[in-house]
Amino acid sequence: MVSLDTIFDLLSDERRRYALYYLYERDGPVPIEELVETIADWEDDPPEDDSWEKFDEIVVDLQHTHLPKTAEVEFIQYHRDRGVVQVQGAPPKFDAFMTVARLLEQPEDG
Template identity: 30%
Template structure:
């Protein structure tokens, strides 16, 4: 399909490359986060204050006019035009609004934290462990007093617990699902 393969969606106009480009900048992610959190809209001035507060690790009330102005100018001149061209927001007189295209960005926010393994590798390891366990049960390594169904239940529970935790962690990484964006959470 090439590097310009379209994201699978009925009316999608964003390529994977465009989505990655949009999400590669923290201020664009933070802008999208605030808008998703606040029902799809934001006032540019308020947004700039909040982003400046996160970037300077201080409450909004302590943000200086210079800090707010730097963020405001950057978002207004660089990030809003790029997000408008991509079709994920509309902008009129300082009021921003998400479009339906912005929903496509959620699937790209599955972040692997430091000192962690990617989920695909985790499930590969869990599958290998499960097959090794089945082979050990088959050749009689474990006592016959443990029913075969117990081993199947154990494997099922391992996958169920892993998948539940995976879903929980993935939801934590979504933009707009918490007061702060994922990169500013402890």
Template identity: 30%
Template sequence: MVETDSPRRITRTAGDGDDIRLNAVFDALADERRRRVLRCLRDDDPPVPVESIARSLRDEVGDDERTLEASLHHRDLPRLDDSGVISYDRETNCVVDCDRIDAVQPYLDTALRMER
């Protein structure tokens, strides 16, 4: 369950220590590709390799897999990691934790609906 304990923090449940800053959430969701990445990740169990994410998004994004993998590795996944929504391991090229996607789910759903 998502609760807000201040205008600037979002937590999955009160007191669980999983705070995500609201500005970071909106920054993470500001990019269409990052929203699509989160949509893919919310249904996967970690670890999720970059190659798997690229394969899932290839047809939607229109890039070839290698270009998409590079963009995910260097830009999108580190940005999502910095926001606190996921944990990305650059050494293994895998998303190792995506449990906090639940905390931003209402915002993600709204953004995805508005894209249609």
């Protein structure tokens, strides 16, 4: 069972929250590139001209920091070799916090 400390730790970083929001709403594995594009859109309002540099920064940050951290819980699977990640079988406690956080933050609205 996932603890509240673990949930709060997962939600403590904005970029990781954005990744989790997107993954949480998808069924099945999500390609890292798709996840990065969404995060880049949500972080940049309006989008910057130097979007490739931003894209690369997000890829590195996700692959080396945020996705390995999220994969520490049993309901998030990160398959680095296949370049996909997914949320599957999240406990109700996590569902509740994700729903509330997503509603409060509304990243796609800028």
